[in-house]
Amino acid sequence: MKILVLYLILLKATVTSFAGLASLPVVRDELVIQRHVLTDTQLNESVVITRSSPGPVGLYVVSAGYFVAGLPGAFAGWLAMVTPALLIIPLLLFAGRRAEHPRVKAALQTVVIASAALLLAAAIPLAKDALVDYMTIGIAVASLALLLKTRLDSLWIIFGSAAVSVVISFLPLLKMG
Amino acid sequence: MPSLKQIAHVFTRYGNLTFGGGSATIAVLHQELIERRKWLPEEQFVMSFALSRLTPGTNLLAFCTSIGWQLQRFAGAIVALLAASVPCAVIVVLVTVAFSQMQSNSIAQAAIHGAVAAAVSITVNTCWTLAKPHYKSGSRLRVVLIAVVAFALHVAAGLPAVQVLLIAAVAGFLLPEKKR
Structure with missing residues (x-):
């Protein structure tokens, strides 16, 4: 082809x-x-x-x-x-010049809030797919708490969760060995 | 104003580590660009985000392009787009080549398992990060109403995301918030 x-x-x-x-x-x-x-x-x-x-x-x-x-x-x-x-560059030029207009401002604000709601909707199938046992649910709850309560970089939360998951998954093997 | 090199650095480092949807990356970039480096005001960040949702293709890449444009015009846009898309594309090619080995690697599987669980929380947290600046006294009812209607249109009525966003844009344009 x-x-x-x-x-x-x-x-x-x-x-x-x-x-x-x-x-x-x-x-x-x-x-x-x-x-x-x-x-x-x-x-x-x-x-x-x-x-x-x-x-x-x-x-x-x-x-x-x-x-x-x-x-x-x-x-x-x-x-x-x-x-x-x-394609966002022409959009930006168009909206940017009118950004102070109250109607344009309100339109952009409404889009942002609506996309926050859509994001929550998107999180549902993601959660169904990812949160399959106590460990993954625990990781998700702990991550959310850290995100809301601390200023910890989400990069570290991802790496940390991966590490915790590896350790927990291989713990039984270590005990046996 | 950041140099092209600095733009390349930030988008290479933070634009390529997305797991489970671009939303987590938006949150990381918010932390980095607005809170830590103060490269641009919150309103410009929000405008980029809103417009990126209305741009076809991968929203995250349009978002990075927009931030690059606001920092250094065309050169900045191209640098941000390349920095945010080339490294992860190279990784995907490598993983595609090594896919059969990856599938049987239990350590990699366990690590992915944990990372994806964290991605769920990052996504949920991002919803709040996005809505929070608008959620101030006098506008609370408006914010909740927009969010509930958007959620219902998408989940209950099954409208595609882009249609919901276009309806939101039109509704916001026709019904701007009253000045107090």
Whole structure:
């Protein structure tokens, strides 16, 4: 498959979606169903990979691109991922000049509050997926308490939680050994 | 004003460590850009955030591009976008290559397990970080109302996120808060 075509297909998916995995149906339809250059298993794997490595979920197009065409495919995926981000510059120029207008201010404020609510909604499936036993629930509760009560960098909370999880998971093994 | 090198440093260091949604990264960047380094005022940060939610594609990357633009115009935007997207893309390629080995590595699995649990709390905490600056006396009812309606439209009525946000933008534009 030509890299330019792959880029345009992935761009079509990213530029018409507004969040993480929302572009997935387009990618699946084009690459799995119509062109047969990617399998469903590979597509699922690319989602799992981005979920378990750092970076935004939208990165799955990089992984999918790699499955389709190796390194050049991954590059096409990366380019398709970053291209729409540039669209914020005209938006910024438009809104920035009017930022002091009370109606524009109110519109932006309402969007921020609404996205806080949407974020809470997004946390529900994430929690169902991630909080599967006493240990993960404990980690989540302790993390939230630390976030609300201290000024600890969330980077350390992520690393700390990973370390605690490793220690607890391997504790029984150590005792046996 | 920060240099391009400083912009590259901050977005490389803090823009690439997202687990479970970009919201946690926004919180980290808020801490770093507003509270610690004071590179730009809160209002500009909030404007970038609101606009990034209305930009197609990965919101976090649009957000970083916007912050870069406000700091150093076009060069800043490009540097921030590259810094926030190249390192994690390289990691994803490496992980894709090594995926079969990763799946059977129980230490990596346990670490991911813990990190994802923490990501849930970071996401919940970010909701509050976002709403808090607007939640002041006289506006509380308004904030709660907007949040409840947005949540209901998305969860109960099943409206896609971007439609909810567009409705929010229109509602805010038509019904600005009264000056007291």
